[in-house]
Amino acid sequence: MNDPILNSLREALRQSPENAHLRLSIARLLLDAGRYAEAETELKEGLGHNPQSSPLETGLAEVYHAQGKFSVAIMLCEGVIKRGNPAAETHVVMAKSLLANDDHEGASSAYKLAKQLNPELDLPELEELLHGLPGIDTSDLELNFAHGNPNADYDAYQERPKTNFADVGGMESVKEEVRIKIIHPLTHPEIYAAYGKKTGGGILLYGPPGCGKTLMARATAGEVKSTFINISISDVLDMYIGASEKNLRDIFAKARASKPSVLFFDEVDALAASRRDMRQSAGRQVINQFLAELDGIDSDNDGVLIMAATNAPWHLDAAFRRPGRFDRILFVPPPDSEARESILKVLLKGKPAGEVDVAAIAKKTKDFSGADLAELIEVAIDSKLQAAIKTGKPEPLRTKDFLQAAKKVKPTTKEWFTVARNHAMYGNEGGQYDDILKYLGISK
Numbered sequence: 001m002n003d004p005i006l007n008s009l010r011e012a013l014r015q016s017p018e019n020a021h022l023r024l025s026i027a028r029l030l031l032d033a034g035r036y037a038e039a040e041t042e043l044k045e046g047l048g049h050n051p052q053s054s055p056l057e058t059g060l061a062e063v064y065h066a067q068g069k070f071s072v073a074i075m076l077c078e079g080v081i082k083r084g085n086p087a088a089e090t091h092v093v094m095a096k097s098l099l100a101n102d103d104h105e106g107a108s109s110a111y112k113l114a115k116q117l118n119p120e121l122d123l124p125e126l127e128e129l130l131h132g133l134p135g136i137d138t139s140d141l142e143l144n145f146a147h148g149n150p151n152a153d154y155d156a157y158q159e160r161p162k163t164n165f166a167d168v169g170g171m172e173s174v175k176e177e178v179r180i181k182i183i184h185p186l187t188h189p190e191i192y193a194a195y196g197k198k199t200g201g202g203i204l205l206y207g208p209p210g211c212g213k214t215l216m217a218r219a220t221a222g223e224v225k226s227t228f229i230n231i232s233i234s235d236v237l238d239m240y241i242g243a244s245e246k247n248l249r250d251i252f253a254k255a256r257a258s259k260p261s262v263l264f265f266d267e268v269d270a271l272a273a274s275r276r277d278m279r280q281s282a283g284r285q286v287i288n289q290f291l292a293e294l295d296g297i298d299s300d301n302d303g304v305l306i307m308a309a310t311n312a313p314w315h316l317d318a319a320f321r322r323p324g325r326f327d328r329i330l331f332v333p334p335p336d337s338e339a340r341e342s343i344l345k346v347l348l349k350g351k352p353a354g355e356v357d358v359a360a361i362a363k364k365t366k367d368f369s370g371a372d373l374a375e376l377i378e379v380a381i382d383s384k385l386q387a388a389i390k391t392g393k394p395e396p397l398r399t400k401d402f403l404q405a406a407k408k409v410k411p412t413t414k415e416w417f418t419v420a421r422n423h424a425m426y427g428n429e430g431g432q433y434d435d436i437l438k439y440l441g442i443s444k
């Protein structure tokens with residue numbers, strides 16, 4: 001299947017393999033396409049990064065259900081339910097698997113629990129159970145299932161990150177902007193009010209992939225100790241139900257309900273692509289809904305910090321750049337040598353490395369993104385591991401191991417600039433891409 005959505009999700013996952021929500025979206029596409037084995041592999045890999053992730057385990061249970069492995073699916077769901085706060089989906093997969101195992105009563109009460117969490121559920125094969133078995137008392141069974149609070153706000157993409165600015169190497173000017181625009185208004189609202197300074201509006205980060213946009217957004221939430229709601233394209237495009245506008249409304253409502261919160265739209269171009277570029281866009285309706293939510297027309301976005309990131313700012317509908325919307329647009333360049341040093345220091349924390357001359361490595365890694373540097377460290381560890389297996393003697397990594405790895409890993413940012421250069425030279429309305437030109441050393 002040469003599916004562009006699948007490809008872009010895979011690319012995004014390559015940048016952040018620990019992103020459980022992306023992983024789930026990919027598995028969902030594979031599952032829908034009947035590619036069960038691949039979906040299973042994907043989810044297991046995801047569980048390697050996020051052990052005991054309830055959404056991932058539920059996804060895996062669904063894949064087992066699809067493969068006819070009902071008992072395994074039931075066991076997995078039971079585990080998730082016992083841990084507490086299961087999602088409606090967990091109960092649905094449980095119900096379907098129980099039904100497939102001919103346990104009608106169990107299936108019926110599992111489906112009831114699912115409907116408590118999501119009253120809009122309407123799955124014909126399960127609805128039938130409710131109507132077909134009116135007299136059965138299922139209260140005992142519910143006790144077995146309902147360990148968590150059924151009304152607890154369960155969410156696959158909501159988190160409270162521990163990551164903060166200390167985990168982000170370099171990016172000093174971006175950090176400073178975020179402090180002024182987002183953190184200070186939140187920590188000193190009275191001072192901003194005293195000077196009649198309007199707060200609100202969002203920050204858009206753009207630049208080549210792997211240079212820390214997503215990391216920065218997560219770290220911002222960690223910095224202000226707020227909830228982080230990470231929305232990736234797949235959440236909103238809603239390929240399954242086709243209710244993107246409602247999803248958007250729900251997402252903003254959730255962010256307002258859990259403020260202070262950082263509401264982050266990753267790969268926002270997929271959502272807010274201009275009409276010209278409708279191939280990748282979610283459609284005019286969605287754009288309008290998004291703009292209305294940004295403007296806080298029906299409700300107030302106070303305490304909701306809105307951030308977005310894109311590798312392709314030129315696809316973005318210009319309406320998003322108006323004041324009060326994404327009016328602070330920040331270029332996140334590849335790290336310079338000094339930034340690479342700090343990134344390497346951050347990334348080497350907790351790795352089996354001895355004394356390492358990060359400055360020397362930084363010098364040899366021009367054009368490397370943060371993600372490329374992370375890759376370099378993995379490559380160095382891998383080759384050291386192989387050597388240790390041969391000699392039977394594990395040794396810490398040294399500078400030369402990284403320098404050798406630097407020859408094997410190719411920097412990925414150059415490719416982005418070949419595209420960006422054209423947009424910056426020929427589509428630079430209002431000087432919006434001056435930063436790119438400056439970076440490339442092209443004077444106007």
Ligand SMILES: Nc1ncnc2c1ncn2[C@@H]1O[C@H](COP(=O)(O)OP(=O)(O)O)[C@@H](O)[C@H]1O
Nearest residue numbers: 168169209210211212213214215343370371374
């Ligand atoms: N400035 C940075 N400091 C530390 N690590 C970084 C930095 N930039 C990138 N990385 C590493 O690269 C990975 C991918 O970065 P990410 O934030 O997802 O990039 P982007 O969103 O710009 O594509 C991060 O998870 C992190 O391991």
Ligand SMILES: [Mg+2]
Nearest residue numbers: 015213214266
């Ligand atoms: Mg990203």
